[in-house]
Amino acid sequence: MWTSCMSFIFGEPVSGRLPARVRDRIARQQLQSEKLISWVQMLLVVLFASLWAVAPKTATNPDFNLVPFALGFYFLFTLARLIAAYRGTLTRPFLMASVVIDVGLLMLLIWSFHIQYMQPASFYLKAPTLMYVFIFIALRALRFDPGYIVLAGASAALGWITLMLYVVHAEAGNPMITRNYVEYMTSNAILIGAEVDKIVSILMVTCVLAIAVLRAQRSLYRAIIDSTAAQDLTRFVSKEVAERITQADRAIQPGDGESKVATIVFTDIEGFSTASEKMSPAELARTINDYFQAAGEVIARHGGVVLLFEGDAMLITFNAVTPQDDHAARALDCALELEQVCRERTFGDGVRLLTRCGVNTGAIVVGAVGTAERLTFTVHGDNVNIAARLEQLNKQYGTYVMCTEETAAACGDGYDCAFQGEIPVKGRSQPVKVYSVARP
Template structure:
């Protein structure tokens, strides 16, 4: 019950703490906020001084005038703290004393009015300057820390209570107390209920502001944590998949998916087992990282999305999670440039890595599969199965790019009419219907494709 009430009032607390780099960024932002608070308070004291300077000085004490001194002291304090905030990140004890000093100086300024104008102490209880208390309290919301809002509110409530008690003491009893509202407004009489209302208002405003800031703070921290999780997730899956997962209107459940017409490409490194035998695990990892970095740049260039890594193999989709009206042609261009990249690049540790590609176009299902507690976001369907079977068939034909008829038919212009070798109708393993397939090579598209080759190289 206690937990439910707390969550109802203050919002749901973030489940995890923020990384240190984010906490440091928030601290820097709060430091900037303290500077902003200092500038606003400097503006306020300037307004105080200006109003005092232009106000008529009638019926004033001919001797000591405390208001200018109080204003000067407050200006000096505000200016000093503002200058200090630009030199250091003000620690909590300094901020605490600063908040108390702000309110105390304001109360001293209000208290000095009855001396300045030679009136009974009850005179200052009706000073409109009291309204600045709420400005000082609300200024603390700029720091995004409810503790200092509550501290300012508590200081103001106690400060005003002290002023009321001083009035009662200075008047020597209850002679100035009245229950008549008209008398209260038209004289220096004291209406206890009015002063209690002011204190209650200070406390309520401070409490509401503190709750609002705490709720916003918790929402902000949850949002930052989720944003960091999404950024980290995009390092393990594609940005498009991460965005789809984190921005879904409803929580993704097993079996959720949609049917789209897309192109699927499977890639695999030729003779990777042989390469692995000659390298240490560290060297192999370095080579693979270099290879994936280079091929990922090509895939991204043509709008492809790496949906899945599996060892040295990749599952790449076009128009599955990112719109691409020319998905078939872009998949072929990706395969051609990857082949060119592998032919012309020597990866670290002397690695030459040739890549086989199998490509197919058709209807697929894009979505999540697995259990409630463990999901994977992938694509599946007959189109995917055919693309997966075409990739190893390259070994049979001595090729590096095999494409189904449905994909070749999507190619436009010269890319569609030249550079293709028909390999007949092949019944791939696991299917009864034959699939017309074609092979191609980047060398056969020099007149069409060469201008688009990036010539990516790596050390």
Template sequence: MKNNISEFLFGRTPENSLPERVNTAITAQQSKSEQLIGWVQLILVTIFATLYALAPKTAMSDGFHPVPWALGLYFIITFTRLVLSYRINLPAWVLTLSVIADISLLMVLIWSFHIQYMQPASFYLKAPTMMYVFIFISLRALRFDPRYILLAGASAAFGWLALVFYVLWSEGGHSMITRDYVTYLTSNSILIGAEIDKIISIVMVSGVLAIAVLRAQRSFRRAVSEEIAVRDLSRFVSREVADRITHADQQIRPGDGEAVHATIMFTDIEGFSTISEKLRPAELARMLNEYFAATSAIIEKFGGVITQFQGDAMLITFNALKPDANHAESAVKTALEIQKLCETRNFCHGSKLKTRCGINTGDIIVGAIGSENRLTFTVHGDTVNIAARLEPLNKQYGTYILASEATVTHCKDHSFAAIWTRQGDVTVRGRTRPTPIFSTSHHAFHNGAI
């Protein structure tokens, strides 16, 4: 019950603590906020001093005038704190004293009005300067920390209560109390209810602001946690998959998926087992990292999404997770450029890495498979199976790019027609119906299409 009330008032607590790097960034942002607060306060005291200087000085005491002294002291404190905020990260005790000092100086300034204008103490209770209390409280919301809002509100409420008690204590204070609202407004009389209303307003404004900031703070931390999760998750799966998982309207369950018309490409490094035997594990990992970095740049260039890594093999989709009207053409261009890369670049062990590609176009299902506790977001269907079978057939035909008739047909660029060589009809493993297959290479592609 207690947790439900707390969550209702203040919002849901983030489930995961933020990494230290994120907390450091938030702390840095709060330091910037403290600088902003300092500038606003400096502008306020300047405006207040200007108004005081321009206002007519009627019915004022010829003796000591506390207002300019209070304004001067407040200016010095504000300016000093502003300079320090640019040099150091102000510690909590400095911020606490700063909030108390701000409110205290404002209360002293208000208190001094009855001396300045030679009026009874109740005179200052009607000073419009009291409205500055709410400005000082709301300024603390810029730091995004409810503690200082509550501290400012508590200091202001206590300060105003002290001013009221001073009026009641001072000579003739009790005799000036009235219950008549008109008398209160048109004289120096005191209406206790009006002063209680001011204190309640201070407390309520501070409380509402603190709750609003705390709710926003918790929402912000949850949003940052989710953003970090998406960013970190996208290092293990594609950004598109991570976004689909984290932004789903409902929790993804096994079997959830959607049918799309897309192009699938499987890739595999020729002779990878032989290469692996000649390299130490660290060298092998370095080689694969270089290879995947180079090929990933090409895949991203043409709008493909790496849906799955398996050893040296990749499952790449076009128009499955990222919209692409010319998905078949994009897949072929990707395969051609990967082939060109592998022929021209030496990787860390000094050799070429020839890559075989199998491409097919058709209807697929994009979604999650597995159990409730362990899911894999992937693509499946007959189209995917055919693409997977075409890739190893390159070894049989001595080719590096094999595509189905569906892919060739869906290529809208007519210049692609001249680059295909029909290899015949094959019955791929798992199917009874023959599949027409075509091969190509980047040498056969003319006219600078890539």
């Protein structure tokens, strides 16, 4: 019950300890907020100085005027704060001191009004300048840290209590306290209830802002965690698939999918199993990672999406995740460039690799398969199996890129598609015509 109540008021807390990379992102965001706060404070210095400069002065001003000295000190302090923010050297004690100094200088300026205008101390309690304290409190909301809001509000309340007590004890035997509201409004007398109202207002605004910022902070942390998870997800699945998952209107369920006409490319490294037996685990990892890095650049260049790495094989799709009208041509261009790249360079510690590709175009199903607890985003269907079969047929025909009649017809001119024969496919009444593909 208590936990539910706290969650209702303050929002759901972030469970567990935040990972270091998430804390780093939050720290960078907070640093940007501190830069903005410093600029706003600099603007306030200019505003205070301008208001003081144009404010009417009494005919007989005192010899010593505190205001320009306080504003000068605040300007230098704010400038130092701004420089520290851009250098990234702001510390928590410095920030806490900054909050107290902001409020303290404002209270000092308000206190100086009765000297500047040569009035009883109670004169400054009616100064509208107190309203600026809410600016300093609200300013701390830019950081998404309720602690600084609470510190600013508490400092303001304590400062006003101090000013009120100073008025009460400024003149011995004459506390200037009244219970008459009219007298309070038309004289220098003070009404304790009115000052308590101001303090309560400061504390209430502080509480509301602190709760709002705490709720926003928790939402921000969850958003950063989700964003980081989405970025990490792109290292395990393609960016396009990650965006499809994270931007779905509802949680993806097993069996969610859609039928599309797409082109599938299966790739496999020729003789890699035999070659890998001669490599150490470290050499094998370097070689295969180097190959996948080079292949990934080619695939991305042609707009393909890798849905599966299995051993040294890849399942690449075109028009399955992202729409592409020329998906068949893109797939053949990708397969041919993969073959060319493998012929022109070595991988890992000088290992030569050749890749074989099977390409097929047809209707497939794109979506999630698995259980409610664990899903895989993939493509499936008869046409996917045919692409895998074609990749294996390269070995039989001595070729490196093979496609079906559907792909050859869809890609148009510009390719040397040589008919190789017909192959039977389980579940189909008619054999499938296959072609080897090369540049003309």
